[in-house]
Amino acid sequence: MPKQVDHRERRETIARALWRVVEQRGIAHASVREVAQEAGISHGAVQHYFATREEMLVFAMDFASEQTALRVAEGIAELGSPPHPRDVLRVMLAEMLPLHPDARATSRMSTAYVLEALHDATIHTRAREGLAHGRRLVEQLVRQAMADGLIGSDRDPATETNLLLTLTGLTPLIELGVIGPQEALAAVDQHLDRLFTSGPGPHPPADA
């Protein structure tokens, strides 16, 4: 048992070193050699934990997704009980944007991973499954909110889910400093307000 824990911890340490390389130098530098150097361990030690660079990348991305999910779970735990689905979505979206150091590391890892997927069939399959899984979770939430009358029944759940996920498109604007964190969150809030106040009935005034 302690050996297994060690193994897992060592892999996580290497994954975090890979994140730093991706964040600071770009995925082109995420070789076993440079990641080993960043982690302060030998090339051979990294190879003991990951047979290939691809395996290391896949683990680092899975770990990034897990860490993001943990941050989201922590954020949701701070909401009322039961939390309003609007607030749940806001926590999810805010943690997917590069608005603080941990989220920036996982966001950059995620963007680089999608680009890597375009030239690597294994990573493509994994990245596709990961995104499709996340998309299904959001769609379930949207459908439940519609069933509960919190989102108008005139909305198309699949399209609303896609529009929610596109809010991660704020990332380049934030990363290049074209807009600030407050403007990004204002856009997220505006979108959520419109989604949750919609419906066939009369609309309350938008608090833009």
Next chain:
Amino acid sequence: MPKQVDHRERRETIARALWRVVEQRGIAHASVREVAQEAGISHGAVQHYFATREEMLVFAMDFASEQTALRVAEGIAELGSPPHPRDVLRVMLAEMLPLHPDARATSRMSTAYVLEALHDATIHTRAREGLAHGRRLVEQLVRQAMADGLIGSDRDPATETNLLLTLTGLTPLIELGVIGPQEALAAVDQHLDRLFTSGPGPHPPADA
């Protein structure tokens, strides 16, 4: 004069070779050597046209933006006269998504460029200026549509502009095959319909 044209043409040929390398192998492979090979010219010939890899990347991105702007202008020319701003925005957004081979090439170039900007100060400045410029164009269009009563006066033009630009966040969903082109365009249309039918007055039913 013909010499200048030749010079420009040669640079464009090299830029297109760079796009293909980025699209098919990733920006990590966009070295002077690999781009020269892809363009079918010598390493020295590329160096004659571009002093550094960075200069080559900046030109390739500027050229991608110009080609996207040309495709947008062609799309707008096919609209009625004067074109409705909703249709203008739809053409702009559709050409920014990887929905056909040319748009895919420029979209991948653009994503890779933003990632490169995070580790290169010169590219960061250029990428930031390019995105800020595009953002201003969209905001002007939004403000004009508001002045013309086509977008509700209760909307915040800066936030609406940011939300329009986030629709490029459909890109990873399309690239990984999680949603198809029709679903992506349905999301764009839904967003535009909601933007242009909004207003302080009664809302017409959404045609979801």
